[in-house]
Amino acid sequence: MTTQNSPSKISTGNPPLDDILHGGLTADRLYLVEGMPGTGKTTLALQFLLEGARKGENGLYVTLSETKQELEGVAESHGWSLDNIDIYELIDTKATEDARLQYTMFEPSEIELSTTVDGVLERVRELQPTRVVFDSLSEMRLLSQGSLRYRRQILALKQFFVGRGCTVLLLDDYSGLDDQHLQSIAHGVIRLEHLLSDYGGERRRLRILKHRGTSFIGGAHDLRIVRGGLKVFPREAADQPIEAVETHLVDSGIKEFDELLGGGLNAGTSALLLGPAGVGKSSMALQFAIAAAERNERAVLFQFEESMQSLFVRAKGLGFDLQKRVDDGLIQVINLVPGEITPSEFACLVRESVQIDEQGRRVGIVAIDSVNGYLNAMPHEKFLIIQMHEMLQYLGKRGILTLVVVAQHGMLGQAMATPVDTSYLADSVVLFRYFEADGQIRQAISVIKKRTGRHERTIREFKLSDKGIEIGPPLTKFRGILTGVPEFKGENDSLIERADREGRPS
Numbered sequence: 001m002t003t004q005n006s007p008s009k010i011s012t013g014n015p016p017l018d019d020i021l022h023g024g025l026t027a028d029r030l031y032l033v034e035g036m037p038g039t040g041k042t043t044l045a046l047q048f049l050l051e052g053a054r055k056g057e058n059g060l061y062v063t064l065s066e067t068k069q070e071l072e073g074v075a076e077s078h079g080w081s082l083d084n085i086d087i088y089e090l091i092d093t094k095a096t097e098d099a100r101l102q103y104t105m106f107e108p109s110e111i112e113l114s115t116t117v118d119g120v121l122e123r124v125r126e127l128q129p130t131r132v133v134f135d136s137l138s139e140m141r142l143l144s145q146g147s148l149r150y151r152r153q154i155l156a157l158k159q160f161f162v163g164r165g166c167t168v169l170l171l172d173d174y175s176g177l178d179d180q181h182l183q184s185i186a187h188g189v190i191r192l193e194h195l196l197s198d199y200g201g202e203r204r205r206l207r208i209l210k211h212r213g214t215s216f217i218g219g220a221h222d223l224r225i226v227r228g229g230l231k232v233f234p235r236e237a238a239d240q241p242i243e244a245v246e247t248h249l250v251d252s253g254i255k256e257f258d259e260l261l262g263g264g265l266n267a268g269t270s271a272l273l274l275g276p277a278g279v280g281k282s283s284m285a286l287q288f289a290i291a292a293a294e295r296n297e298r299a300v301l302f303q304f305e306e307s308m309q310s311l312f313v314r315a316k317g318l319g320f321d322l323q324k325r326v327d328d329g330l331i332q333v334i335n336l337v338p339g340e341i342t343p344s345e346f347a348c349l350v351r352e353s354v355q356i357d358e359q360g361r362r363v364g365i366v367a368i369d370s371v372n373g374y375l376n377a378m379p380h381e382k383f384l385i386i387q388m389h390e391m392l393q394y395l396g397k398r399g400i401l402t403l404v405v406v407a408q409h410g411m412l413g414q415a416m417a418t419p420v421d422t423s424y425l426a427d428s429v430v431l432f433r434y435f436e437a438d439g440q441i442r443q444a445i446s447v448i449k450k451r452t453g454r455h456e457r458t459i460r461e462f463k464l465s466d467k468g469i470e471i472g473p474p475l476t477k478f479r480g481i482l483t484g485v486p487e488f489k490g491e492n493d494s495l496i497e498r499a500d501r502e503g504r505p506s
Contacts, residue, residue: 007026007027007028007029008026008027009021009023009024009025009026009027009214010024010025010027010051010052010167011024011025011051012024012025012044012047012048012051013047013048013049013050013051013052013229014044014047014229014230014232016231016232016233016234017044017206017230017232019217019234019237020206020208020216020217020221020232020234021208021211021214021216022214022215022216022217023214025167025188025211026187026188026211026212026213026214027165028161028164028165028166028167029167029168029187029188029212030157030158030161030167030168030170030185030186030187031167031168031170031186031187031188031189031190032170032172032182032186032188032189032190033045033169033170033171033172033190033191033192034171034173034174034189034190034191034192035173035174035191035192035193035194036173036174036192036193036194037173038194039192039194039204040192040204040223040225040230041135041136041171041192042066042071042074042135042171043074043078043225043229043230044169044190044192044229044230045061045133045135045169045171046061046071046074046075046078046080046082046085046229047229047230048131048133048169049061049085049131049133050080050085052130052131053084053085057129057130057131058086058127058128058129058130058131059084059085059086059129059130059131059132059133060085060086060087060088060123060124060127060129060131060132060133061082061085061086061088061132061133062088062120062123062132062133062134062135063087063088063089063090063135064090064116064134064135064136064139064140065135065136065138065139066089066135067089068087068089071087077227078227078228078229079227079228086127086129088119088120088123090116090119116140116143117140117153117156117157120134121160124160124161124166129166130165130166130167131166131167131168131169132161132166132167132168132169133168133169133171134157134168134169134170134171135171136171136172136173137154137170137171137172137173137182138172138173140153140154151185154170154182154185155185170182170186174191174192183209183210186210187211187212188208188210188211188212189208189209189210189211190206190207190208190209191206191207191208191209192204192205192206192223193205193206193207193220203222203342204222204223204224204225205220205221205222205223206220206221206222206223206230206232207219207220207221217234217235217236219235220235220344221233221234221235221344222342222343222344222345224345233342233344233345233347233348234344234348235344235347236347236390236394237351237394247266247267247268247399247452248266248267249264249265249266249267249453250264250265250266250267250288250292250364250365250401251263251264252264252265252284252287252288252291253287253288253290253294254287254468254469254471256460256471256472256473257284257460257462257469259456260445260446260447260455260456260458260460260471261428261430261447261450261455261456262447262450262453262454262455262456263453265401265428265450266401266427266428266452266453267364267399267400267401268396268397268398268399268400268401269396269401269402269427269428269451269452270392270395270396270401270402270403270404270425270426270427270428271401271402271403271404271426271427271428271429271430272404272405272406272425272426272428272429272430273285273403273404273405273406273430273432274406274408274429274430274431274432275406275407275408275431275432275433276407276408276432276433276434277407279432279433279434279443280432280443280445280462280464280469281369281370281405281406281407281432282306282314282369282370282405283314283318283464283469284403284430284432284445284469285301285367285369285403285405286301286311286314286315286318286320286322286367287320287468287469288365288367288401288403289301289325289331289365289367290320290322290325290331292330292364292365293325293328293330293331295364296330296361297361297362297363297364297365298329298330298331298332298357298361298362298363298364298365299330299332299363299364299365299366299367300331300332300334300350300353300354300363300365300366300367301331301332301333301334301367301369302334302336302346302349302350302366302367302368302369303333303334303335303336303369303373304336304338304368304369304370304372304373304374304376304377305369305370305372305373306369307335308333308335311333317466318465318466318468318469319465319466319467319468320468329357329359329361330361332353334349334353336373336377337377338373338376338377339377339378341377341378342378343378343384343387346374347387347390347391347394350366350391350394350395351394354366354395354398354400362399363398363400364400364401365400365401365402365403366395366400366401366403367402367403367404367405368402368403368404368405369405370404370405370406370407371388371404371405371406371407372406372407374388385424385425388404388425389424389425392404392426404425404426426449427449427450427451427452428447428449428450428452429448429449429450430445430446430447430448431445431446431447431448432444432445433445433446433459435478435488436488437488437495438495442461442488442495443461443462443463443464444459444460444461444462444475444478445459445460445461445462445471446458446459446460456474458474458475458476459474459475459478460472460473460474460475461475461495461496462496463496470496472495472496475488475495477489
């Protein structure tokens with residue numbers, strides 16, 4: 001039972017924002033929503049009132065800065081109707097002797113503040129709304145003609161709504177300077193920000209500066225203004241009970257590779273597929289996804305670099321029927337546009353994609369191809385690797401094996417370097433290398449790290465063909481492994497192609 005000491009919460013009309021607020025706004029309180037023009041204050045306020053109208057609550061929109069026609073235009077752009085919302089606009093309806101003045105807003109110098117506020121409060125008494133929006137305080141600040149009078153009026157406004165069962169949003173333009181007095185009066189403060197990145201589209205963010213008596217997810221949360229309202233991307237997932245997931249080995253579908261891995265990779269861990277460009281890292285990630293689909297598990301591939309068309313052509317060249325797996329809903333391929341995605345948006349996309357589907361199928365594999373593309377897609381961001389680490393932990397708690405493709409800089413030699421700290425980011429590291437043998441450049445694979453369980457410390461040759469991925473037996477006669485260009489000095493009969501020619505199993 002809710003008591004006066006533990007008031008109920010109401011929805012903002014935006015489910016992700018409710019998650020950030022851990023359930024929504026505390027009812028019967030006054031809140032400040034501040035931001036520069038164009039950051040989405042009006043859209044947020046309309047969503048708030050429309051949510052109340054959907055529940056049968058009376059809503060009042062008091063506009064001092066926009067006309068009713070302008071508000072209806074905003075609503076129409078989102079596909080909304082304001083028929084169930086009362087709009088109170090401060091227009092001089094008595095100035096009939098001058099038709100020009102009849103449809104214009106009052107100038108601040110022509111209106112007494114007390115008259116303005118009294119008219120609003122009288123409308124509140126008549127309608128007895130559950131939700132009220134004041135848009136905006138900037139005009140009220142001008143009408144006050146003094147900071148002391150303005151603050152007294154805001155405080156009186158707050159006292160008026162006490163005990164009326166009404167939740168109030170005060171919209172205010174943010175000039176870059178905090179109005180600490182106004183923020184102290186408000187029960188909660190929501191700030192909308194507008195940033196211009198060095199590359200790509202504009203970026204908008206939302207921050208909860210204050211919400212008395214309740215917890216919330218702090219920090220900056222990315223958002224977009226789309227048809228239908230504000231699309232908010234929480235920085236992290238709201239606290240939810242996590243089902244206990246049994247740890248087990250996830251096999252790749254290739255016997256020799258699973259032997260190299262000591263039986264496979266553990267569910268709930270992350271693995272880096274590390275090596276130079278073109279060596280076969282993405283194909284190995286695709287192999288894991290195909291194997292998961294054969295077990296009736298879902299897999300999600302996030303592509304930062306390769307186009308959808310190129311991926312399907314490559315899969316066909318390896319003998320994989322990727323299209324059938326996609327059509328069956330077992331593999332989902334998500335292409336991302338560089339420069340247009342933000343860290344929070346990507347994290348939300350990952351969290352949404354790994355939910356259990358309508359048929360009760362869980363996601364077993366998530367592949368990110370690649371970290372290089374992830375970093376290049378958001379060049380203006382800092383701490384991307386930390387954010388990715390948090391995302392990997394989220395996936396791990398749900399028993400999902402995450403494969404992260406990392407391309408090393410440079411093709412050959414000691415100059416090869418990785419853009420990430422592998423010991424920090426991953427539980428396992430699979431190393432791909434080129435090597436020279438018999439006058440040819442070949443490919444080798446090895447496991448250099450696996451936190452959970454033993455693994456082979458040998459190097460095996462592997463080959464990409466229309467039969468898929470072939471992996472040979474351990475090769476022991478290598479020289480120069482640590483230089484980045486291993487050279488094979490053993491008998492060529494142990495190589496895959498030589499074994500094939502002689503009819504022996506590879």
